[in-house]
Amino acid sequence: MEVEVKLRLPDSETYKTLISLLSPFHIRTHNQHNNFFDGVSGELSTRRAVLRIRFYNDQPTTRCVICLKAKAVLVNGVSRVEEDEEEIDPSIGEECVANPNRFKSLVESNRIVKRLKDEFFGGSDELGFVYLGGFKNLRNVYEWKGLMIEVDETSFEFGTLYEIECESSEPEKAKELIEELLKENGVSYSNSVASKFAIFRSGNLP
Template sequence: MEIEVKIRIPNSKSCKTLISLLSPFHLRTHNQHNNFFDGAAGELSGSRAVLRIRFYNDPENPKCVISLKAKAILENGVSRVEEDEEEIDPEIGRKCVSDPTRLKDLVGSSRIMTRVKDEFFGNGDELGFVGLGGFKNLRNVYEWKGLMIELDETSFEFGTLYEIECESSEPEKAKGLIEEFLKENGVEYSYSVASKFAIFRSGKLP
């Protein structure tokens, strides 16, 4: 179970203010490209599951991660979602993005894709996949007061979302610290009401 605090920042000006305030605590920046897939007959979405291939386009450490998320709940700025992920060869990932039907070739060699087959497709079902598209995300990572803070600038075709994410086993405590910091520095915010994937699928910012 992945538990994260998710707080929305209203605009680029506020985001730049946060980047400046958090600069002493900066660890790294990731250029991510997220791509999503479903079964050809909606087998995953029908069970509230999401299959994603994420590329980290970092010059010094390029990598590709495939993940399966399911049963997401987002309430009062705290997200809880079942998540499993593993790293795969970036070249294989690119081939699957170009031709989603190749995802079935990973069954057996990939724990994630073997789970997808076993959990979402019946024995007699044809194993087919379609691409849903995706979006890019610029993520700055900070270590602040014992928390790993991720500040995201997510670029959709219909607009840009600015959001703080913080994974924590004590989400209410983490949320309180972050809110106090934002208030002290006059940064407007609100609790996130939808995941990035849900926003992407809706075609508009919340």
């Protein structure tokens, strides 16, 4: 179970203010490209699940991670979602994006694809996937007061979202600390009301 604090920033100026405020605590930046898939007959979405391939296009190394997310709940700026992920060769990830049928050949070598076959396709060899599209995300990561704070600039075709994320086993405590920082420095924010994937599928910024 992944548990995260999720707070939305209203605009690019607020985002820049926060980036400047946190700059002494910056540890890394990720250039992410997220790609999403469903079963051809909605086998994943009908059970509140989604398959994602994420490329980390960071210099000097590109990484690729396949991830299954399910049963996401977002309440009062705290997200809880079942998450299972595994790193794969970036070239295989690119092949899956270009041709989702490539997933079939990974059943024996990839734990997550094997799980998809067993749990979402009833063990059938006739599993099939469809590419839903994706979006890019620039993620700056900061280590502050024992928290790993991620500040995202997410580029959709229909607009840009600015968001704070912080994974924590004590989300309420982490949220309180982050909110204190924002309030003390006059940084506007609100609780996030939808996941990035939900926003992507809706085609509109909330």
